[in-house]
Amino acid sequence: MPGSDAPIVLDAMGGDHAPREQVAGAVAAVREHGVQVVLAGDTETLRPLLAEQGAAGAIEVVHAAEVIAMGDSGVRMGGQRCTSAAVACGLVASGQAGALVSAGSTGGTVATAVATLGCASGVLRPAIAVVLPTAGRGTVLLDAGATADPTPEMLAQFAVLGSGYARALLGLQSPTVGLLTIGSEPGKGNRLARRAQPLLCSAPVRFTGNVEGRDALAGAVDVVVTDGFTGNVALKTIEGSLRLAVTETRAALTAGPAGAVAQFANRGRLRRLAERFDADSRGGAVLLGLGGTVVIAHGSARARAVTRACLLARDLARTGITRQVGQAVAGSPASALS
Amino acid sequence: MPGSDAPIVLDAMGGDHAPREQVAGAVAAVREHGVQVVLAGDTETLRPLLAEQGAAGAIEVVHAAEVIAMGDSGVRMGGQRCTSAAVACGLVASGQAGALVSAGSTGGTVATAVATLGCASGVLRPAIAVVLPTAGRGTVLLDAGATADPTPEMLAQFAVLGSGYARALLGLQSPTVGLLTIGSEPGKGNRLARRAQPLLCSAPVRFTGNVEGRDALAGAVDVVVTDGFTGNVALKTIEGSLRLAVTETRAALTAGPAGAVAQFANRGRLRRLAERFDADSRGGAVLLGLGGTVVIAHGSARARAVTRACLLARDLARTGITRQVGQAVAGSPASALS
Numbered sequence: 161m162p163g164s165d166a167p168i169v170l171d172a173m174g175g176d177h178a179p180r181e182q183v184a185g186a187v188a189a190v191r192e193h194g195v196q197v198v199l200a201g202d203t204e205t206l207r208p209l210l211a212e213q214g215a216a217g218a219i220e221v222v223h224a225a226e227v228i229a230m231g232d233s234g235v236r237m238g239g240q241r242c243t244s245a246a247v248a249c250g251l252v253a254s255g256q257a258g259a260l261v262s263a264g265s266t267g268g269t270v271a272t273a274v275a276t277l278g279c280a281s282g283v284l285r286p287a288i289a290v291v292l293p294t295a296g297r298g299t300v301l302l303d304a305g306a307t308a309d310p311t312p313e314m315l316a317q318f319a320v321l322g323s324g325y326a327r328a329l330l331g332l333q334s335p336t337v338g339l340l341t342i343g344s345e346p347g348k349g350n351r352l353a354r355r356a357q358p359l360l361c362s363a364p365v366r367f368t369g370n371v372e373g374r375d376a377l378a379g380a381v382d383v384v385v386t387d388g389f390t391g392n393v394a395l396k397t398i399e400g401s402l403r404l405a406v407t408e409t410r411a412a413l414t415a416g417p418a419g420a421v422a423q424f425a426n427r428g429r430l431r432r433l434a435e436r437f438d439a440d441s442r443g444g445a446v447l448l449g450l451g452g453t454v455v456i457a458h459g460s461a462r463a464r465a466v467t468r469a470c471l472l473a474r475d476l477a478r479t480g481i482t483r484q485v486g487q488a489v490a491g492s493p494a495s496a497l498s
Numbered sequence: 499m500p501g502s503d504a505p506i507v508l509d510a511m512g513g514d515h516a517p518r519e520q521v522a523g524a525v526a527a528v529r530e531h532g533v534q535v536v537l538a539g540d541t542e543t544l545r546p547l548l549a550e551q552g553a554a555g556a557i558e559v560v561h562a563a564e565v566i567a568m569g570d571s572g573v574r575m576g577g578q579r580c581t582s583a584a585v586a587c588g589l590v591a592s593g594q595a596g597a598l599v600s601a602g603s604t605g606g607t608v609a610t611a612v613a614t615l616g617c618a619s620g621v622l623r624p625a626i627a628v629v630l631p632t633a634g635r636g637t638v639l640l641d642a643g644a645t646a647d648p649t650p651e652m653l654a655q656f657a658v659l660g661s662g663y664a665r666a667l668l669g670l671q672s673p674t675v676g677l678l679t680i681g682s683e684p685g686k687g688n689r690l691a692r693r694a695q696p697l698l699c700s701a702p703v704r705f706t707g708n709v710e711g712r713d714a715l716a717g718a719v720d721v722v723v724t725d726g727f728t729g730n731v732a733l734k735t736i737e738g739s740l741r742l743a744v745t746e747t748r749a750a751l752t753a754g755p756a757g758a759v760a761q762f763a764n765r766g767r768l769r770r771l772a773e774r775f776d777a778d779s780r781g782g783a784v785l786l787g788l789g790g791t792v793v794i795a796h797g798s799a800r801a802r803a804v805t806r807a808c809l810l811a812r813d814l815a816r817t818g819i820t821r822q823v824g825q826a827v828a829g830s831p832a833s834a835l836s
Contacts, residue, residue: 308687342604377739389687393678396680433746
């Protein structure tokens, strides 16, 4: 399946710091990385911001009158056609854009994307996949927040989607898959995890059993499968913990003259580590299982994270990875689960 | 309510490294901290281990023929009276021991404790409370794994139990309570969290709304309430993330001669930080809402962690904190929830 060289579309109105940081991030993506970007949002708001950056002619704006508010329920908003997210999804659906980037309400964006792009053949619900900053090649965690209350069958499909993504993105031949639960023995976990276990055993993936929270970052498996509620809590807990530990370890080690010298001498290593642990350096997470490519950025994304998300979307659109991954479900016994 | 000066009882057969590390931990608790400890377990196994440490006469062993295996379901094991956990719970129920410490299967220990000690008046299900290593006074997280599939009513009771624990243990007058969920706006989360929100609003606690994974470690609230599945995943994710970040930051900063000098110069600070972030330094988590005091240690606990858990159990038994906390539910409108 060939990819798309169409521009990527950014929901310029979605996010805690929209539209200013979205515009700045888009301009940087265009200027510094040669990404073609279209903005979806309110023309009257966006044009002056583009003009401020001297980019009025460089970036097209497709008008959308409404914005999905952060408090809006995803289900209710999914049907509204005039939001910036819906307009942006429409461009992806028609092929005028190769992928969508949004830092707006995750629930609203997911509902809009499902309503506009539809799920890939055989897929029940989409999942958000993130690559965790484990040592080595990284670990794919999904679902990081698209589907808060999935069925066991959906978890089995997430395993197929995650395996396909790990193969395509991380270049793994036969990625191992673990179910995130409490206690590593079979039969441990909540109702959902216990019911998902036998389905994962018979799913067309290399399921190696249960993994616990501490295993996820240790790279014990290539793909960690969980529901969108637990996955989102785990992801944000990881981000908060890494930030706390790096800050405090650094403070402890850089005290005094020797510490200051060490910090100066090792600044290159520190920068690489900070980059690896920084959620913004990954830019965004991908929504797998849809009929098009959607990248979800952090609601708190600043310009730099928006630029990274645009780069990720461009790469995903070009390679056609998300379409391939969605088709993996249709072509596998896991589609029988739907 | 007065506390108990009775010895604490250690389930000497429960844990990944039982009984050797449990015996060593108990001996250290007796010798170095003056804690009175009784061991529950197989006499023929334990007596030689005690003799090895020259402590054959110093620590009493109460015989128990069976052990709860890690793979055993908690429900099935709850009824068995001859396991080391059941024998130990029996000593607490009869007042011969002031508290129980176990590093055995959490599910099995919880089921045994509920069957033997019963829940405190009005309490539906117990919750495991841990104190997270936030800066400042710490944050209580519960449930960390006792009840994987609670009802919304149970979550409201956990808020009352956690508030009582934060008052008694951390000395807070009016601890703030947050519900762990995804997205901070009301209405966000999975079905359980959405149904628990209104109950938390009317519970006799200082509920301040939703918190996200990254807020838990930032000390945004004093008490974080969640189900035992999500709480256990979050706790273990925190432990894994802190370990990874400390290790890698230290490696980045201590490279080269300047780093080695800085590490030497700041070794005191590093030790204090490692102590704060080390799960073993806290020793164990407390099971709240029961008719007796139970401390759950990590399954992977080594002697040092077992000793810490014994110290925590001794302090909890002496002060009678867990009984006070359990009674808080009976005396509050939250008992109407049962």
